[in-house]
Amino acid sequence: MSKTSRTSITMPAQAKKGAIIEIRAIAQHDMESGFRYTEGGKSIPRDIIRIFTCSYNNTEIFKADFYPGIGANPLIIFTTIATESGTLEFKWVGDDGYEASNQARITVT
Amino acid sequence: MNLSKTINRRQWLLRIQQIGIIAVGVCLSPLTVFAKKEEADSAIKEITGGAPIRDGRVKLVIPPLVENGNLVVLNVSVDSPMTANNYVKVIHVIAEGNPLPHIFAAYLSPRSGTANITTRVRLADSQRVWAIAQMNDGSFWQGYAETLVTLSACTEMV
Numbered sequence: 580m581s582k583t584s585r586t587s588i589t590m591p592a593q594a595k596k597g598a599i600i601e602i603r604a605i606a607q608h609d610m611e612s613g614f615r616y617t618e619g620g621k622s623i624p625r626d627i628i629r630i631f632t633c634s635y636n637n638t639e640i641f642k643a644d645f646y647p648g649i650g651a652n653p654l655i656i657f658t659t660i661a662t663e664s665g666t667l668e669f670k671w672v673g674d675d676g677y678e679a680s681n682q683a684r685i686t687v688t
Numbered sequence: 689m690n691l692s693k694t695i696n697r698r699q700w701l702l703r704i705q706q707i708g709i710i711a712v713g714v715c716l717s718p719l720t721v722f723a724k725k726e727e728a729d730s731a732i733k734e735i736t737g738g739a740p741i742r743d744g745r746v747k748l749v750i751p752p753l754v755e756n757g758n759l760v761v762l763n764v765s766v767d768s769p770m771t772a773n774n775y776v777k778v779i780h781v782i783a784e785g786n787p788l789p790h791i792f793a794a795y796l797s798p799r800s801g802t803a804n805i806t807t808r809v810r811l812a813d814s815q816r817v818w819a820i821a822q823m824n825d826g827s828f829w830q831g832y833a834e835t836l837v838t839l840s841a842c843t844e845m846v
Contacts, residue, residue: 599801612810612841641794643793644792646791647788648788648789648790648791648809650759652808653808654808655794655805655807656806657800657804658802660800660801
């Protein structure tokens with residue numbers, strides 16, 4: 580069974596060619612670390628997002644590996660150079676068949 | 689007889705004092721203070737493959753005092769022009785006091801423009817956090833930041 584959740588992207592919709600733009604990507608996820616126990620002493624299994632990727636017009640420009648040390652609702656802020664108008668696609672892949680994706684358009688002048 | 693007994697006791701007291709000084713010295717010696725925890729060491733070795741790491745170029749920013757270790761804003765930046773033949777390939781962040789020291793790895797390219805990543809992490813304890821950057825020429829650089837955590841993450845009950 581595949582899971583998904585809400586995600587959000589914040590980045591400028593327009594940019595000058597060659598400008599550095601900042602992208603904030605956040606996904607709704609508990610990021611269960613696998614180090615916690617219930618009151619009964621049972622260990623809670625690990626359930627986290629493992630990989631985040633960002634592609635700009637189908638070219639991968641950024642990738643990050645997440646481990647249990649990343650907090651709940653993982654937020655990542657990174658930069659890229661605005662090269663051309665097009666679509667940025669964001670993808671999160673995690674445990675237990677978790678998959679989420681989001682898109683954002685940018686107009687480069 | 690009486691005299692030798694007092695000398696013995698005096699020597700014994702002196703011996704105790706010496707041992708005490710040595711013990712304090714061991715605790716405060718720079719070797720133990722600057723030694724990274726073993727797990728963090730092996731995590732770093734896994735990343736670098738035993739290659740030497742130089743200090744500098746990497747700047748890690750975390751609040752020096754953290755109230756809740758569950759969400760700590762962490763910013764890491766690397767001094768690099770980010771051109772096609774001189775850029776940062778990977779940034780790793782390692783928290784030596786966490787049960788799993790490796791926190792995240794970010795893969796950059798010349799198209800990143802800058803080597804500046806912000807995210808939110810969990811910290812299990814007051815500790816030193818390391819950032820290790822690998823350049824496109826294969827060299828490793830590192831920086832660190834210390835923090836004090838009053839409420840730790842990871843270990844709480846549900």
